[in-house]
Amino acid sequence: MLKKLVILGSTGSIGRQALQVVDEHPDRFEIAALAAGTNMELFARQIIKYNPKYVSVGSPESVNELKSLSHTTSLEILVGTEGLVNLARLNGIDIILIAVTGVHGLFPTLAALENKTTVALANKETLVAGGYLVMSKAKETQTRIIPVDSEHAAIFQCLEQENHAQTDKLILTASGGPFINYSREELEKVTPEKALQHPKWQMGRKITVDSAGLINKGLEVIEAHWLFDVDYDNIEVVIHPQSIIHSMVQYTDGSVLAQMGMPDMRVPIQYALTYPGRIRNSFPKLDFTTINSLTFQKPDYNRFPGLSLAYEAGKTGGTMTTVYNAANEIAVDAFLNERISFMQIPSIIEQIMNKHELTKLSAIEEILQADEWARSMARKLSKS
Numbered sequence: 001m002l003k004k005l006v007i008l009g010s011t012g013s014i015g016r017q018a019l020q021v022v023d024e025h026p027d028r029f030e031i032a033a034l035a036a037g038t039n040m041e042l043f044a045r046q047i048i049k050y051n052p053k054y055v056s057v058g059s060p061e062s063v064n065e066l067k068s069l070s071h072t073t074s075l076e077i078l079v080g081t082e083g084l085v086n087l088a089r090l091n092g093i094d095i096i097l098i099a100v101t102g103v104h105g106l107f108p109t110l111a112a113l114e115n116k117t118t119v120a121l122a123n124k125e126t127l128v129a130g131g132y133l134v135m136s137k138a139k140e141t142q143t144r145i146i147p148v149d150s151e152h153a154a155i156f157q158c159l160e161q162e163n164h165a166q167t168d169k170l171i172l173t174a175s176g177g178p179f180i181n182y183s184r185e186e187l188e189k190v191t192p193e194k195a196l197q198h199p200k201w202q203m204g205r206k207i208t209v210d211s212a213g214l215i216n217k218g219l220e221v222i223e224a225h226w227l228f229d230v231d232y233d234n235i236e237v238v239i240h241p242q243s244i245i246h247s248m249v250q251y252t253d254g255s256v257l258a259q260m261g262m263p264d265m266r267v268p269i270q271y272a273l274t275y276p277g278r279i280r281n282s283f284p285k286l287d288f289t290t291i292n293s294l295t296f297q298k299p300d301y302n303r304f305p306g307l308s309l310a311y312e313a314g315k316t317g318g319t320m321t322t323v324y325n326a327a328n329e330i331a332v333d334a335f336l337n338e339r340i341s342f343m344q345i346p347s348i349i350e351q352i353m354n355k356h357e358l359t360k361l362s363a364i365e366e367i368l369q370a371d372e373w374a375r376s377m378a379r380k381l382s383k384s
Helices: 012-024 040-050 061-068 079-089 103-114 124-141 150-157 184-188 204-213 216-229 268-273 307-314 320-336 346-357 364-382
Strands: 003-008 029-035 054-057 076-077 095-098 118-121 144-146 167-174 235-239 247-253 256-260
Touching: 003 012, 003 079, 003 167, 003 268, 012 029, 012 040, 012 095, 029 040, 029 079, 040 054, 040 061, 054 061, 054 079, 054 204, 054 307, 061 076, 061 079, 061 247, 076 079, 079 103, 079 204, 095 150, 103 118, 103 124, 103 216, 103 256, 103 320, 103 364, 118 124, 124 216, 124 320, 124 364, 144 150, 144 268, 150 167, 150 204, 150 216, 150 247, 150 268, 167 216, 184 204, 204 216, 204 320, 216 307, 216 320, 307 346, 320 346, 320 364
Parallel strands: 003 029, 003 095, 029 054, 054 076, 095 118, 118 144, 167 235
Antiparallel strands: 167 247, 247 256
């Protein structure tokens, strides 16, 4: 029986790899709807190939361009956040992959949960900014959220058959990015070109820069707190340059379960789409005889202060994680456009966190207000 899929963010890194998974198993999946932001050339090719019944684009300006490129005038094209929400509310969908970027991923996620559609979540901002609202809605509707990030997918698998009360701590592994052995002075001179050269993973520009400063791992710590209901003091980050162990769970008796595999995002994507089953694929498999060593080290919070700021934001709670995320997004964009230095990214985040007047979360409007305030502050601090 075909699983009906909706993929939001189909032209991004996760979306493209999800479609590769679909290509591996055309007898198992049907693309019911796709959504993309601005890359209309690729989106048009995807529409022609997968023939979705519904599509959505980021802005009204993209509608005519897409119709021209996809050689159709009859296709109904939805637009913007409203379009994403409408796709999330489609009936008869087995799973929706949320792979759009930005805090507005909250809207389709909440809509899908309200519709009791299983969510494969690859949008970090959704949980970092609105974890309380999302997990409350999932609990209320008894709807499953399956994490797509390799680290959270690993923990999800290690926790599956265990009693949650026996969990001692979660151990998130991090490759360390390209600068793990750089001194503080060397980090001050990092260029965008160097920051985009990740040694293990192929990802989008923003997340690659996040990884280079360990801010990506900070975002994942906050995600893990919400996904698995574990205190921040019981979430540990360990640098593991080989990226073979994707994360671990330590139990109260000292046992540690680890999920291992090649650093290939298609594997956790496939698991999310086929859960609870597993199916074969042609992706590279792990060969233990070729692994010379697996090494681990503690992160240096002095050289990578963005990680410690994430713990601080998470423990503070309320809208502070929203502010952390929003300030980082603007600062990373400023760095990529060479308006600020690499080490100014965590500095700007810290300045904005220190100025933020905390709000307890009770509605999505509070998240959006905090998000916009932090972005405005970050833009002012990022001006050259």
